[in-house]
Amino acid sequence: MSAPDPTVAIQGLIKRFDAPDGTPFDAVDAVSLTVRAGELTALVGPDGAGKTSLMRMMAGLLSPDAGTLSVLGIDVRADPQSVQDRISYMPQRFGLYEDLSVQENLDLYADLHGVPQAVRRERFGRMLEMTDMARFTARPAGKLSGGMKQKLGLACTLVRSPDLLLLDEPSVGVDPLSRRDLWKIIEQLIADERLSVIVSTAYMDEAERCAQVFVLNRGRLLAEGSPEALRRRAEGLTYVAEPVAGLPPRDVQARLIDDPGSIVDAVPKGGRIWFIRRPETDEAALRALLPDTRFAPRAPELEDAFMLLLHAHEDGDGTGGTGTPAHEAAGRDGGGDIQADDDAPVIVVRDLVRRFGDFTAVASTSFDVHRGEIFGLLGPNGAGKTTTFRMLCGLLPATSGHLEVAGRDLRTARAQARARIGYVSQKFALYANLSVRENLDFFAGAYGLSGARAQDRIGAVIDQFQLDPRAPSGILPTGYKQRLAMAAGLLHEPEILFLDEPTSGIDPLARRAFWRTITALARSGVTIVVTTHFMEEAEYCDRIAIQDAGRMLALGTPAEVRAQAGGDAADMNAAFIAIVEQGRVDDRQDRHAA
Template structure:
C-alpha cells in the first residue's frame, strides 16, 4: 500500500488534541449536547469515539473541526484554537462527516478537484497528492466513474481521500464504516492504520465495537460526557469473569435469551451461533440454570470479554428482552395452524435473475423461507444482495425466475402480495419534513387503517417505540435511532405476516441494535417471517439461516454455525461470522 504521511513535522508534546471543560448547549435545549469534556488525544494514534445514538459524538467532532462554537471551554489541536484560528486549522485538520458531501453527479477525479480547490491544493502538489491518494485508496482505475455509481466502500474511500487533501496532521472521521461491508471496512481500517503509522492523529467515531477494539485508545460517551477511557484491552479486562456462554441448548435460543434477560443478575445477552452469550452484573452471581430452562445438556462457561461488554456495562446494562411491539401483534402461529399440514414457503426465490443491460446483478438465485423464520441476506457491497432483496419484496421486477410471498407471484399479483408484507428501507424512506405523527398517519392510511382503529394503532406505536416526546418533531430532526424506530413502526402498523428489513440498524449503537433485535425476535416468535440484510456480522448470528450472495450468485446457504464450520481450521477452530463472511468471499475470488 502506498503510504501517506504529513507534509510538515510535528512539534510540541505527546498530545495532538487537548480539550478542557468543553461544553456545547444549543439554543432552546435544556440539556448540554456536550457536557464538560476534559480529555486529550495522543499524537500519531487512532482513538475510537464510541457512544449510543444522541451521545454527542457528532457535536463533539464538529466542535473540534471548528464548525461549531462552544458554549464554554477550550480546544487545542496542534497548538491551534479551532474557534479563533480557522484558517490555520484547515491546514492541519481533515474532517470526514457522517454524511460526507460527495457530489454524486461528479466523477471521482472531479470530486477530488473540487476539494483540492476548496483546500487550496494547487499545481505540482495537487498532481502528486492525487496520484498518491488514488493509489492509496485503490481508486486509480475509477477516476472517471461518477461518485453516485460507486459502491458504499468505494464512496467511503473517496471521502477519505478528499479529507486527506493537504496532508492534514489530524483526521476527524465521523462513522466512516457505516453501511460498508466487512471486507471494505477492513480495507478502510488498514488505510487508517497506515496513516497513523505515518504520524497522523486519528479520531474515529464508530458504532462498531469490534472496530473500536482495534483502536489504540477509546472514549466511551453518553449524554455528552465521557464515561470511560483507556486502551480497549484495559477496558475489556475489567469485565473478566462476567461474560458467559450458555451452550448445549435444547429448544430455541430466543426463548433462552428472553428468560435470561428477565433475571436480575444478567445485565445483557445476545445470541451467538448455537449459544447464548450473557454478561453478568456481578462476577459472583451466576444465573440459575433451572430458570434458564435451556435443557439437560446446557452448561455455563466463561468466555473472553469484548469491548461491547464494557460499553454496555458503562451504560448500566442492555434494554432487556421483552418486546412491547411483539405483544401488540396477533399470533400468526395460531391463525395459520389449520394450514400446517401442507405448509408453503412464506418467501420463495425460484431461479431469480435480474439483468441491467449486459450486467447480471442476480444470477439464478433460489431459496425458501418458512413461517416464523429469520432469514439473513448477506453479501459485500455491490454483490447483488440488495437487488435480490428488492425483487423479493416487489420493488424490482425480475428479468427471469419468480419471487413469491405466501404463494403469490409478485410479478403477477403485486398488490395482493404487498398487503401481506411490511418493508423498512435501507435509506430512511419516510417524509423528512413531516412530523412523527404525520408520518404515522400517512403510512397507516396507505395500509388501509381508518378511524378508531387507525388512532389506536398510532397510539400503540408511539408507546412501543417511546416516540411520544417527539410527536410534533419533524422527522429530519430526529436522532438516528428514533428515525429507525419510526421507520419500523410505519412498516408494522398493518400487522404484516412478512417483514423485509434492509439494514435496519445501520449506524445505530449497540443498545439500539439490541432493542431492534428484541422486537425482531419477538415478531418471529409470533409467526412473522422476516428477511433481513445487515453488515453487522454479530447480528447475523441471530438469523435462523443465512444466504450469502456474491457476484450475483448464491455462494452459501445455511445456519450461522454451518457457514462458520466451512472456514474452521486447526489454527482457527472457532471462527467468527466475520471470518466466515470474508473467507468464503475470498475463496470464491480464488
C-alpha cells in the first residue's frame, strides 16, 4: 500500500465571492478531495458548479477563504510561484497572442518554461504533428479557427512535461474531429510520460475516459469514483424507446421530459430515445406514459449517473438553479396555430459563394429551409458555418449566388424585414455591464416594442428562461448568459431564429432545457437554423447539413445522413467524422485529378 503522494490534496476548501446583490456566496463550498498522481482526473458539473474556481485555486491564481490546499506537496497559498513553476494550466479561454504566429506562441511558452533548445526541437515536432499544425506555423494565431486555437493552446501548455496538467474545459466550442485529436494528444502524453492531469468538462464521454471523476454542483462535491463505479448508480433505471414509425423521436422525448415526476432525463439518439426513470417510478407507470411505444432496458452510461446525481441534489435543495425553463410560453397564442399552408421555403439559398481575397470561405452552397423546421448546420471549426450564418442574417454580403430569407435578402432589405428574424451569436453578445432587465429593455426597444406590449414580452421571457432581472449580465454563468441571449432573440417573436453554437460551454442539464424550448418553438411554427458541435443535438433537427471547407458534404434528415455515412455509424458523432473525413479524401483526389 505504498501509494505515492497525492498530486492534489484538498481539505474543507472554501472560496467566497460576492453575488451581484452584495451577499456573499460560496463558489466552492467545503470541498475535500484527493487527486492521485499519474492519473487522468475529471471535474464535472453544471455551470456555476465551482470547477473553474477550484482549478484557479490549484494554480495559485485565487486564494481560498478557508481550508487547506496542497499541490505536488506544496502549500499553494504559501508559495504559489513554486507550484506555478511545476504545473501547466490551460484556462477556459487560453490566452494566445493573436498577433503572433503559431511558432512564435510556442517559442514564447517554451522560453517561459525554460525548455532547453535540444529538447525543444523534438517536443515541437511532436506537438505540431499531433495537432496537425505543422503547415500553419507561420500563420498568426488570430487567423486560426476555434478548434485550431484550442489545439494550439494545448500545445503551448504542453511545451514541457509538467508535474501536473490542469485543463479547464479544453473542448468548449471545438468540433468533434478536433476534440478527438485533442484527446489523442492528452492520452498519448499520459501513456508516455505518466502525466497527472485534471480536466474539467461538460462532455460525459470525455469524463468516461478518466480514471477518477468528481461530480460538483453549486460548490459542493456530490460524488467521486471511477466512471464504472458512478455508472453503477444508474443501474436498472435506464431504458431505450423505439418510437412508432412516423412519430418524430423528439416528440416522444418531449413527452418524457415533460413528466419530471417519473422521468429524470430523456434524449433522442440514433432515431430512438434514451431515458432514465426515477427510482420510485415502476415500469407500469412507464408503460402508461408511453402507451404506443416499445421500450427496453439498456446499459447505463456515465451521463445517466450524472443526471441522476444532479436531479437528486437539486430536488433536495428545493429551488432548482438549473431547472428546466417552462417552454409552453414560447408558443404563439396557443401554439401550432400557424398553418403550414404555404409550402414555399422560408429560406432559399442557391449557389451561395463567399470569398475573402483568394480564400473561399463558402463555396457554392444551396439549401432550403421550410416553415417550422429545425435546420442544423454542422461542420468542423472553420468550415464556413459562421460565414454562411452572417450572410443569411445580412451581416455580410455574398460574393455571388442567390439568398432569400422570408422572401428577401436581409442585406438590402428594409429594416422591417429584420424585425422578422432573431439572431443569437456565437459568443455572448449582449451588454455585459447592463443588468438582465436592462438588456431586455434595450432589445425590446430596438425591435420597436413599447409600452404594455414590451412589458408583457419581457415578463414572458424572464419567466420562460427563469432569469433574475437584476443580475448584471456580464458575470452570469455561461448557461445563463446563453439563456439571456435566447431571451433577447425571442422578445419580438421572430418567425425565423438563427442560433450560432448556442450550446457551446453549456452543461447537459441546461442543454436539455434549451432544446425543449427550441422544439416547442418549432412546433408553434418558428423556423430555426442552428449550428452546434454537440453531434447528439443534431438528433433534434428535422434536417441537417454538414459543411467542410466551405462545401456542402451532406444534406438530409439525421437518419439519411447516418445512412450516408455507412451502416456502422450508429451515432451522429461517428457519422459526422466519417462524412467529413471522406469529404477530405475526395477533395484531395479531386485536386490530384485536376
